Amino acid sequence: MNMETITIKDIARMCGVGVSTVSRAMNNHPDINEETKMKVMEIIKQYHYIPNNSARNLKRLDAKVIAILVKGISNPFFMKMIKIMESEIQKKKYSLVLHHVEMNEDEVDVALELIKEKRLRGIIFLGGYFTHTKEKLQQLQVPFVLSTIAMTQKYQDTSYSSVSVDDIKESYKLVDYLCKMGHKRIATIVASNLDESVGKLRQEGYRMALEDNGIEPDDSLIYVMNHELDPYTMENGYAVMNQILKSENVPTAVYAISDTLAIGACKAILESGRKIPEDISVAGFDGIDMAYFYSPSITTIRQPIEEIAKETVAILFDVLRKKVDHQHKTFEAELVIGGSTRKID
Amino acid sequence: MNMETITIKDIARMCGVGVSTVSRAMNNHPDINEETKMKVMEIIKQYHYIPNNSARNLKRLDAKVIAILVKGISNPFFMKMIKIMESEIQKKKYSLVLHHVEMNEDEVDVALELIKEKRLRGIIFLGGYFTHTKEKLQQLQVPFVLSTIAMTQKYQDTSYSSVSVDDIKESYKLVDYLCKMGHKRIATIVASNLDESVGKLRQEGYRMALEDNGIEPDDSLIYVMNHELDPYTMENGYAVMNQILKSENVPTAVYAISDTLAIGACKAILESGRKIPEDISVAGFDGIDMAYFYSPSITTIRQPIEEIAKETVAILFDVLRKKVDHQHKTFEAELVIGGSTRKID
Helix, strand or coil: CCHHHCCHHHHHHHHCCCHHHHHHHHCCCCCCCHHHHHHHHHHHHHCCCCCHHHHHHCCCCCCCEEEEEECCCCCHHHHHHHHHHHHHHHHCCCEEEEEECCCCCCHHHHHHHHHCCCCEEEEEEECCECCCCHHHHHCCCCCEEEECCECCCCCCCCCCEEEEECHHHHHHHHHHHHHHCCCCCEEEEECCCCCCCHHHHHHHHHHHHHHHCCCCCCHHHEEECCCCCCCCCHHHHHHHHHHHHHCCCCCCEEEECCHHHHHHHHHHHHHCCCCCCCCCEEECCECCHHHHHCCCCCEEEECCHHHHHHHHHHHHHHHHHHCCCCCEEEECCEEECCCCCCCCC | CCHHHCCHHHHHHHHCCCHHHHHHHHCCCCCCCHHHHHHHHHHHHHCCCCCHHHHHHCCCCCCCEEEEEECCCCCHHHHHHHHHHHHHHHHCCCEEEEEECCCCCCHHHHHHHHHCCCCEEEEEEECCECCCCHHHHHCCCCCEEEECCECCCCCCCCCCEEEEECHHHHHHHHHHHHHHCCCCCEEEEECCCCCCCHHHHHHHHHHHHHHHCCCCCCHHHEEECCCCCCCCCHHHHHHHHHHHHHCCCCCCEEEECCHHHHHHHHHHHHHCCCCCCCCCEEECCECCHHHHHCCCCCEEEECCHHHHHHHHHHHHHHHHHHCCCCCEEEECCEEECCCCCCCCC
């Protein structure tokens, strides 16, 4: 059968019902037998029947473009963000151009090139860090939003928007919890000092929490991600944790600044014959699905991924269409306690 | 300091070295002290200095577009594919438009709309299934490649390309291994029968392997993903495994047709107080990083993700630029044995 010729009449005939019944099934009308409805929907799915009006509604996609420039695309955290943003952008009848910015690339330069694309209406910068002069940012002639990006220099600027959690505060929350559970030797897996990103802010929260709990931060417990491996990956956490386990000062708890790093660390701990949390407690940051499904579930800071992604797109379109002012929005994150951390004496 | 005015001379001055030393550091010249080089690179990174020539080399991105239409974007397997494809497409100086196709949407209709975008040069269909008439496919006026898509109807067609593994064969390989390890009651978590995708092929491989090992396939051991949850997710595997554990016929092994499902299944098994693999063996499919880092590592079929992604883009550009014929390429996948499966008596 030629699929293109399939009509609602064909579907009705194949199901042995009338056209109005097919229509009721498709529109979720209450006045239809559940079994009949199931049957109709199965046939519709099987033959990939598309009702005329929804075919008509297929938006023209050649019109307008929103670009997402992402740093650190390997992290499932960003993957989920991109998925939600993509779907939100599609709802607004815009197309999404996805562009990966290398760690050593300047995202504003990349954006300036992208803007030569005449139909580009807005930009979302996702992940990484952002230390640009006001002059440079002013060159960006389309509205943009920084999403989950650490801004070490806060411009109090209304020339762009930002959406994120307070990385210092949330990191503090987690490390404070570990301290309250009796941990005094808490190692951390962080980003290099050259990295101005969330890694820096999360490390700051770690230090502040220790100090407020009367623990002198010990530099020998601060481990930097392996720069030969991709940052924020399980592989990297695994490599660094093996290094920690070989040290003379094995900690009672490890706080990795992403869940991916934490999961890699768990692998190294378990492989060494140690138990989690009996021998070492492990905590992460982000709240990706994997942290929950890991065994044991990983104690983490759960960022409201969906809210952040949706708000990022919403703000961009508000600025774009309603010409409202730019805004800076900070979401609360949640300390989620899993089986990977325990109280010690 | 205004970043835009930073020159190689500024960098040299800040490092206390000559301009030629900065140049050597940037070009990885052997004739430079390692410590000096590190210092220079740190300053360069810190000030986001971009050498002139690399700024010149920034490609114009407004030119040409490749679209990826993906079904099932939640699966980390596709995420990794997209990341690699994106980077390959960028190398070719094309832009990537990412478009998510809903499970009940017709990807060819979506593609036809996208083609109205005049700069669209090629399409990659990623994931899902593909049962369209030749007539319909002929409407697609730009080259396209099907990547990791099950084609239950093989057209032997040279009007498009395809890249994938042999899902029946690879699934057979895994289930045959479980049989050879002594398992006779092997449950499987599969896609609905309405789903013509890889799910169907993998189920076929499962049945064939059982039969070749003298085991009668038992329909009560075939579990369909929960249709109220996103397919191929950990959450879904968790829900279905809980259902399996409540059944009267608890199997000795479970084969989930994706690693994400398998990881969710593990969570349910461990929560019930059972051990993996002592009480139940678990196997997945795909070979995502998470399957390896899970504890225990999950026995799986590792698809050559990187090769598949790169070959998909390479073939598309061969057709596009060199006008070579379309091709259908099948990659070998690898059975990776983890700690999640064991031999039974």
